[in-house]
Amino acid sequence: MSHLLLAADSVKLDSGNTAWMLTSAALVLLMTPGLAFFYGGMVRSKSVLNMLMMNFICIAVVGVLWVIYGFSLAFGNPHLGGLIGGSHQLFGLGNPDVLGGFWSSAGVPILVFAMFQLMFAIITPALISGAVADRTKFWGWTLFVALWLTVVYLPVANWVFGTGWILNKLNAEDFAGGTAVHTNAGAAGLALAIVLGKRVGWRKDPMKPHNVPFVLLGASLLWFGWYGFNAGSEGAADNIAGLAFTTTTVATCAGVLGWLLVEQLRDGKPTTVGAASGAVAGLVAITPACAFVSPLGAIAIGLIAGALCAMAVGLKYRFGFDDSLDVVGVHLVGGVTGTVLIGFFGFDHGYATPGGLQRGLFYGGGLDLLEKQVVAAVSVMLYSFILTFVIGTALKRLGVFRVSEEAEVSGIDEAEHAETAYSFSTVLSGGLSGQASGAGAGASPTTREKVDA
Amino acid sequence: MSHLLLAADSVKLDSGNTAWMLTSAALVLLMTPGLAFFYGGMVRSKSVLNMLMMNFICIAVVGVLWVIYGFSLAFGNPHLGGLIGGSHQLFGLGNPDVLGGFWSSAGVPILVFAMFQLMFAIITPALISGAVADRTKFWGWTLFVALWLTVVYLPVANWVFGTGWILNKLNAEDFAGGTAVHTNAGAAGLALAIVLGKRVGWRKDPMKPHNVPFVLLGASLLWFGWYGFNAGSEGAADNIAGLAFTTTTVATCAGVLGWLLVEQLRDGKPTTVGAASGAVAGLVAITPACAFVSPLGAIAIGLIAGALCAMAVGLKYRFGFDDSLDVVGVHLVGGVTGTVLIGFFGFDHGYATPGGLQRGLFYGGGLDLLEKQVVAAVSVMLYSFILTFVIGTALKRLGVFRVSEEAEVSGIDEAEHAETAYSFSTVLSGGLSGQASGAGAGASPTTREKVDA
Amino acid sequence: MSHLLLAADSVKLDSGNTAWMLTSAALVLLMTPGLAFFYGGMVRSKSVLNMLMMNFICIAVVGVLWVIYGFSLAFGNPHLGGLIGGSHQLFGLGNPDVLGGFWSSAGVPILVFAMFQLMFAIITPALISGAVADRTKFWGWTLFVALWLTVVYLPVANWVFGTGWILNKLNAEDFAGGTAVHTNAGAAGLALAIVLGKRVGWRKDPMKPHNVPFVLLGASLLWFGWYGFNAGSEGAADNIAGLAFTTTTVATCAGVLGWLLVEQLRDGKPTTVGAASGAVAGLVAITPACAFVSPLGAIAIGLIAGALCAMAVGLKYRFGFDDSLDVVGVHLVGGVTGTVLIGFFGFDHGYATPGGLQRGLFYGGGLDLLEKQVVAAVSVMLYSFILTFVIGTALKRLGVFRVSEEAEVSGIDEAEHAETAYSFSTVLSGGLSGQASGAGAGASPTTREKVDA
Amino acid sequence: MKLVTAVIKPFKLDDVKAALEVLGIQGLTVSEVQGFGRQRGHTEVYRGAEYTVDLVPKVRIDVLVDDFDADKVVDAVVEAARTGKIGDGKVWVTGVDTLVRVRTGERDADAV
């Protein structure tokens, strides 16, 4: 296992690098709730809980599977010439050598690295949920997440982050997951949106965001957590982490400006949802590039991505697929953009970086790097789209994937979770409103039965 | 002071461990606002502010008392054979030796450790607030927090984390506070719920959560901050911290699954409040065990705790005490479960751990450890329940603890804080609604008087 | 550049200090969204999005300008005898020496320090937004932020944090920005409130907070992030950082108590908005003092600041300027209070601190330090007020700064951003409400046009 | 046909519904309203600024009934909604020319 140094080996713990990776892992975990609110604020109030749950359940399911076999398949020894990984002592993560071992020479314990990478495995399927908002059966989605993690994410993560071919053979550059995370999730979102079909009333009924402050809250938590995602991907607290932190920051700033400018020119007004979306577009695009471009290069990448994504979110109307929250427009377009732009802006900051440091077209590197980047992006996109389409179609055939039209109209929160997101009414909260008068009589007995059961 | 090494001593600062402990302290601070939203979303909209305030005031009151005498009593030299601590140079935390000293050989400054531990002292009383939602006088609660901290928390913290008998004599294992924090708060919640009595209309009127997204937001912040709580309890950024981070993660994931499965089987639908509650149940249960069990053991503990707590939240209906937000069902049950399960799942990861590393029943350790765990849990539970009952009864007798029925019906936010949580109405926000017409005439003069005063 | 050690120099990377500074930078970034919600919850629901946007855009604009020239002007070599800084190799932050260099002997990479300081440059203008809520044109505000950063913030930051006169000649003490950030923003807020004038209906119409939980959420995120702000200002993870963390915590706790006590005595009830405001007042006041006073001194400073600010928020009614969210009452008053109180409570903890360690009046230091503090505070206040007044007046003359009365009455969110913050109505979310019936017919075609464009 | 309209205290809604069910009333329509009258509102304070809120939350109930049921319904509502304290509200009756049940097109008495 190239990077995994077991207890035996003579690497010493580096408490500083470990402190940063522990922090980064926690930061990246927070991104998924952040995403949940970013998405949740954009749906209608009758389906916000389901959207939150689609994201939250990713943490629960992926977390358990990752410990059992996920980490091993993604970061274990290479098999089939870098198509998949796997090492027996990594299953269950309880092996003493693993508990005492370190990831790479940076002196970070294997478990810390495993948890950091887990958070990537969690948010990737979570990103997909935006494409199928308001209409997906909860347990069907849960099953999808487990299957997709195993069949799509683990191999791709192995190619890009682990012992697989993209990182080690093709030698393409993806510092924090522009391909494995965003291109991957974006392509999967496209496939699922097509498989599941449009929402009832799409393009006829208004489906505007029910809580825009939540959209910005989510975007803010995403931004905050993304520092762990990008700067943490260095695996150490050093100058490269500082560079990644810097490029991540300015690219995101530029992404906001790029998106708002397009809105100003096209729609006449800069919007809050646009600012939040532009930030995410910038973050997505800089993710693969954050340690390979200069701060000024990052500004360019952010501006381009922000503007491109702002234009791309309209594509679904032209092609007629209901990618409800623009997973394609933001993550697929943004992820591919960032991955490919490394081929132009890749520069040499003068430090060793895993995978060596190649120059892009604008820095005299010619087309060499650009080609690799395109190959990496396209391979991941196709692999993800095709397999997701297959899995999705299978689940839909089984009838466990899409809710009934009634459920959709009356609200998926009520249908799938037996809950209402908000009860603000003073009357309601007065505690005696008709809204639940039945409960007046009913609550206690029903409750008693329920809980005696 | 076993662990406290003053300036004199020859321990060098470890910037990495210190970085992690500074981060952990900040993370644990965030847990209390997280708890405030977790709880606040579950009450009715007419009492959300009071719930937020009950939690927020814990930070203010405990923070001040901790610096003055709290830390000294909890972590000072042992007195009365480990029943209480106390060291004069720790009062006020301004002593040069203390400012320059370190906590343990890990090279973490005493003040950093003191702040980390302060956050535990803050959230423990805050947890209790859920048991007495919607009906407690604000200043009475504030007084209760100060008394409870002094009489209940400080001694118990000394027993479990400091120089006291549970850690140093009984040798029971509680890595991050399953007894001192959760069993302690849970037992106190039970006592207060009984002392304060039921809310007006309990089991007759609907009292459903007014803002479920807030419940999930709070749970997410709790989860995020809990990494500081558990992995930070190692006091260093090392492999054990990595193990604690890992077990905390998977146990929480399993807790979500455990709770949702019970709901699916019992109620027919998995709910958002259930997912959030399951996460907290898992976090609570793994807290004492996080460095003493394997990742797979953690999955088992999380599943068991999630399912058990999901069933336990019904007990209040059977026994008829209004533990409004299930502090007993989640924290007492979850805390005891986790503490006791160490007796079964305790394993030997092969590193030194404060308190030595003992094996549980399933790992050939026999009943020895199990006994200690039970003794620790029961002692804390009884001590907390009895003293809380006494303090609570005294305050109630004084008439400073429970609001009037009118206040409860019209809403405690209005009665205790002269505020309304939300004013969404376009009419209202139109700024000229009758809702405050009085202010039209009244605002400026009243205000002037007010502020001239 | 006194502190900036370029690659050439022989300082080694300290991964622990770097980990803490990376974490601190991320924490301080989060403060601006925190501030956005703290402010956003206090405005009416028809202008919450504009308030969030005024804050969010500060991140985007300042982030880009900082990388291009901001950091260089603030932390470059001194010019004009400490009135402004500037070093060519710092422009763009892409110079290899800069990428490989370190800030100070603490072994923290320059870029990490640059990002940490960027976050200060972002939140300072963001603080001003509260003074001109509900009535400022979005693009006009954006332009103001760019100008103000360049003409006001960068020089002042250079004086206080960089190579300028306040830190290096006057030798006044401001550990984390009581002058450069809070006094600066407060004075600017006063100037802008006067320049822009009162909101339509001020003191006649009710303008109460539309979402108090958001106010507390924002205050909590601010508090959390402030640990990076204050303890991070040490530039290392050491005992001084521990002291700063401690004083920050207790001063904030005391600030909450101070504010609530004033409310109890003056208004008869302690409020949630008051608790949140008291926390911010405490944080503001301890910011300059956090490493120069003892924990007990911090309690005194917090109490004084909390009480003073609680009384100061009324001044606007007496003097008749519409400082909508009390930037003056909290940040100017709190910032000056904290800066000046160092002159009384300054103590000697026995460690070297940048700027040397001077004693205040109460610690036998006489009036010497007090004088310096007053000079520093007054200089920054005057400079900021005057220049802001000029910039603001210019923009207002150009007609790009204040929205029309219609826009203000119907709601600035609608007028400036073409959005509505909330759509809770089941009818609305039913997706077929008249509220957007036009969209039924209109959405798709309009949309198509839009996106084909 | 008659339309009986009542403006009552929110927490009395359940009692009124119960009372109407006793009379065999099958349906009704409820809406949230705010009342101004003898009953005083409350005061709120934000950063020292006082707001007098003089509107009180009330619930409005509209019930369509047969002419001869009107009085019974009025009496039942009045009785069920009474607390005896200021702010109990009003009940009034207006005449209805025609009533139609949308689903079936049935009219008047059959439409209730």
Add this chain to the structure above:
Amino acid sequence: MKLVTAVIKPFKLDDVKAALEVLGIQGLTVSEVQGFGRQRGHTEVYRGAEYTVDLVPKVRIDVLVDDFDADKVVDAVVEAARTGKIGDGKVWVTGVDTLVRVRTGERDADAV
């Protein structure tokens, strides 16, 4: 003058508005209400405690019309709002003594 009031299913509002525009109706007033009747509500569960919500969201439409328009309007609304399923709601007509347009002071027919 007559006042035509309709309580219908929320998602039918657009159709009703369209139907009225066909009749040349210039304006109407809409409010959110909750209905109780044959149509059943739903059940919610929080931590195992069940809540029966028996009120159903409806939309209320008030349209002021000329006497002779009343029947046309009623028929148009009934037709547009019908789904044939339980819960379609009611439409009723009440007499209006006088109607004034605030802006102009115009009365009755001219005020519509």
Add this chain to the structure above:
Amino acid sequence: MKLVTAVIKPFKLDDVKAALEVLGIQGLTVSEVQGFGRQRGHTEVYRGAEYTVDLVPKVRIDVLVDDFDADKVVDAVVEAARTGKIGDGKVWVTGVDTLVRVRTGERDADAV
């Protein structure tokens, strides 16, 4: 008895209340409604998709008055609510058969 109903611009509510108090009107009931008419709504844009919002927030006021007070009240409301701009709203009067004060059971004139 008469029921005077007004649909007006929200920010005119205070003026109307003031005008009614001058006439010695003790109480009224307010509700939030949305109006459709000559006054145009506004447009919102989310990620490039436009939404035309054609309903305008209005406030509805219901005042129960003695027959002989009705005209005075109508005039007072019309006057107080007028801005002269499109969207000022409507005021209308309907007859009330009986009115009861819940608290006391008083009827008609005594119940106002």
